[in-house]
Amino acid sequence: MSKEGAGVDLDKSLGYLLKEASTALRVAMEEVLRPLGMTVTHYSCLELLAQRPGMSNSELARGAFVTRQSMNVLLQALERDGYVTRPAEAAVGKVLPAQLTPRGRQSLEEASAAVRAVEVRMLAGMTENEQERAFRALRSMVHSLRGPA
Amino acid sequence: MSKEGAGVDLDKSLGYLLKEASTALRVAMEEVLRPLGMTVTHYSCLELLAQRPGMSNSELARGAFVTRQSMNVLLQALERDGYVTRPAEAAVGKVLPAQLTPRGRQSLEEASAAVRAVEVRMLAGMTENEQERAFRALRSMVHSLRGPA
DNA sequence: CGACGCGTGTCAGTTTTCTGACATGCACCA
DNA sequence: TGGTGCATGTCAGAAAACTGACACGCGTCG
Numbered sequence: 133m134s135k136e137g138a139g140v141d142l143d144k145s146l147g148y149l150l151k152e153a154s155t156a157l158r159v160a161m162e163e164v165l166r167p168l169g170m171t172v173t174h175y176s177c178l179e180l181l182a183q184r185p186g187m188s189n190s191e192l193a194r195g196a197f198v199t200r201q202s203m204n205v206l207l208q209a210l211e212r213d214g215y216v217t218r219p220a221e222a223a224v225g226k227v228l229p230a231q232l233t234p235r236g237r238q239s240l241e242e243a244s245a246a247v248r249a250v251e252v253r254m255l256a257g258m259t260e261n262e263q264e265r266a267f268r269a270l271r272s273m274v275h276s277l278r279g280p281a
Numbered sequence: 282m283s284k285e286g287a288g289v290d291l292d293k294s295l296g297y298l299l300k301e302a303s304t305a306l307r308v309a310m311e312e313v314l315r316p317l318g319m320t321v322t323h324y325s326c327l328e329l330l331a332q333r334p335g336m337s338n339s340e341l342a343r344g345a346f347v348t349r350q351s352m353n354v355l356l357q358a359l360e361r362d363g364y365v366t367r368p369a370e371a372a373v374g375k376v377l378p379a380q381l382t383p384r385g386r387q388s389l390e391e392a393s394a395a396v397r398a399v400e401v402r403m404l405a406g407m408t409e410n411e412q413e414r415a416f417r418a419l420r421s422m423v424h425s426l427r428g429p430a
Numbered sequence: 431c432g433a434c435g436c437g438t439g440t441c442a443g444t445t446t447t448c449t450g451a452c453a454t455g456c457a458c459c460a
Numbered sequence: 461t462g463g464t465g466c467a468t469g470t471c472a473g474a475a476a477a478c479t480g481a482c483a484c485g486c487g488t489c490g
Binding site: 320322347348350351354355371373374375376 | 476477478479483484485486
């Protein structure tokens with residue numbers, strides 16, 4: 133080990149740790165969402181719609197970090213099952229603004245509580261200051277990664 | 282907005298930001314690995330094997346954060362294409378220790394350089410101290426998420 | 431010794447997500 | 461007015477990951 137410049141040294145790599153943390157979070161969320169019959173993307177979509185009603189399919193896709201094609205599949209299912217409504221035709225352009233139904237809102241309520249608990253558990257043992265610093269660090273990483281394409 | 286306890290407030294959620302950062306990293310890695318004909322999991326497998334030769338399929342799966350079934354599919358492809366070797370039969374138990382071939386090592390070398398550049402870019406603008414703090418913060422989150430199942 | 435639990439490698443089928451492609455509608459500008 | 465660029469919604473096929481299931485080898489313990 134410790135070949136001079138060759139390896140990435142996964143045990144010390146922030147990138148690797150980032151993936152590890154993200155995976156741990158996803159697994160924890162799946163764990164609490166499964167009993168509710170929900171996937172993470174499913175939940176993300178509902179949560180986004182609760183915070184910004186009228187978001188389009190493409191906007192939701194960007195917000196949930198999937199392609200608009202994947203989100204479209206999900207939205208059609210959510211619409212079919214009565215969690216979400218979209219107008220049959222666009223009022224302007226092609227954009228179809230989506231809305232939560234009462235059923236969607238109620239379903240989200242349970243899920244949101246469960247996910248909030250997971251996030252609280254994740255942050256246990258960190259001070260407000262540490263959380264704020266971690267927040268800024270992650271923001272910086274995102275900014276740097278997206279900048280100099 | 283700002284319904285008291287109801288929402289998760291995605292713009293202030295460390296969990297959401299964690300997913301965002303992880304996605305940005307994955308996208309950036311895919312961008313530089315695609316010209317080399319490699320996926321992220323593909324690269325992860327090779328990097329793991331370089332650091333710890335003789336890892337088994339299941340160990341590689343855990344290290345790359347996929348199921349052992351997924352890793353098995355990948356390993357078979359890597360073996361077929363001559364990046365990796367595994368003994369035909371287990372010396373002890375069922376564990377088949379994998380090894381990089383010279384071709385695998387060479388292929389990894391390019392990929393590793395590209396990925397290292399991405400990580401450097403990601404950390405641009407952060408001091409050593411900030412990186413160290415971010416590292417400890419992420420470690421803490423992983424630990425907390427895995428602990429009180 | 432025999433039973434049990436646990437980890438492993440692997441096969442099969444399903445689900446999810448992605449890439450590619452097309453038509454449509456808006457905004458902009460020559 | 462017509463052209464160009466860009467974003468959107470959607471369809472279709474392909475790639476990647478997952479869940480379920482089975483057989484096998486090892487260790488432990490009654």
